[in-house]
Amino acid sequence: MESETLVPIVPNLYCGNLYDAENARLLKTLKITHILSVGQFPQIPLCHIKHQYLDVLDMDCQNMIQYFNQAYDFIENATKDGSCLVHCQLGVSRAPTICISYLIRKYRMTLKEAKKTVKAARPIASPNFDFLKQLQQYERLCQSKAQDSTNCDDSENIMVNRQPSYTNGNNMYSCKICRTSLFQEADVVLHCIGQHTHSYKKIRKDIKSDSIPLTCTSWFIKRKDWMGDMTELQGDIACPKCHTRLGSWKWDGSQCSCGTWVAPFIQILKSRLDCPVNANSETNDKVDQ
Structure with missing residues (x-):
């Protein structure tokens, strides 16, 4: 699936799909130095670009909030001296969710403001219902932490995954x-x-x-x-x-x-x-x- 022309959400931050992440010409044009892949994808052979994967499925029972701080650190480091592309399969739900969480923490935006900012650059962005609920939790957490001048580090301890667990992973x-x-x-x-x-x-x-x-x-x-x-x-x-x-x-x-x-x-x-x-x-x- 080919992508629309990518527009930065904020300076040096882009949201796209798998096609964008594999498009060497596009990456060179946008001067992408870092790629954050949100999902399970084959290794993308781009040795000159720093790459990180988040093992996330686009499902309502997926615990997404646990990855928000990890994604924030990667994007923050990437945009200091370069540009970052955040992508999932289609660039509709998972990648926009990560970008929204970044805006909430980085710029202290409300969820509504962050969604509007992402959709302005990526009109097809539409996080699934459960991701939105987790973003609401993250918004409240970041707002409470802002009053204490601390980070949103407790997000990894919020349990939202309702999938059944195994008693023996061996x-x-x-x-x-x-x-x-x-x-x-x-x-x-x-x-x-x-x-x-x-x-x-x-x-x-x-x-x-x-x-x-x-x-x-x-x-x-x-x-x-x-x-x-x-x-x-x-x-x-x-x-x-x-x-x-x-x-x-x-x-x-x-x-x-x-x-x-x-x-x-x-x-x-x-x-x-x-x-x-x-x-x-x-x-x-x-x-x-």
């Missing part, structure tokens, strides 16, 4: 055919079940609307080295040892069987995996993670 999942260890429970990316069932029903016309089970038949995980080249927009994921097809990836997202839209979409079918075992007692063949 469990290892392996290929059902050859028993090669593939990933740990800690690599699983959680999502809210049944969040977009309406659109899912439209896709699955062969299923009656009242019979759709809100269950997940796949795990969605972080990218692993054994998956190989993933520079294409989409493709299949196979076991590195027996080459059994395990799932697929699609960087611009797709729907889980429960109906929730997941982006990026790195899917491993549960039916292709053996029962998880504790990694501390793991005896299966392992691959480089």
Whole structure:
């Protein structure tokens, strides 16, 4: 997806999409020295630009506020002597949210003022509802800290993530055919079940609307080295040892069987995996993670 002409939100700060971040000519024209990628993306090979990633999904249950101070520090350092591009997949929700949080802290803007400033430069900016609620929390925190002449450092301690948690992140999942260890429970990316069932029903016309089970038949995980080249927009994921097809990836997202839209979409079918075992007692063949 090509971008509109980028306009600075404030001097030396731009908000865009993945296309912008990969457009070497545009980056040179705008004299971009730093890129902040808000999401899970392939490594962008631009050695002359300082790059940082925030592992964030565009989902209502995503704890975004925990990254605001980290993003602030990166942007602040970048704009002192250079220019910073903040981007996500489309430049609509995640990246604008980060830019708004920066304006709230840096310039002591209200949320309303910060949103208006970002939208003036990026008209399609539209943070999702839960991100806006977290920005409201951040606004109140920064306002209270301003009275004490301190920073908004407590934002990382605000718990807004309502995703279920695992009791043991050491469990290892392996290929059902050859028993090669593939990933740990800690690599699983959680999502809210049944969040977009309406659109899912439209896709699955062969299923009656009242019979759709809100269950997940796949795990969605972080990218692993054994998956190989993933520079294409989409493709299949196979076991590195027996080459059994395990799932697929699609960087611009797709729907889980429960109906929730997941982006990026790195899917491993549960039916292709053996029962998880504790990694501390793991005896299966392992691959480089």
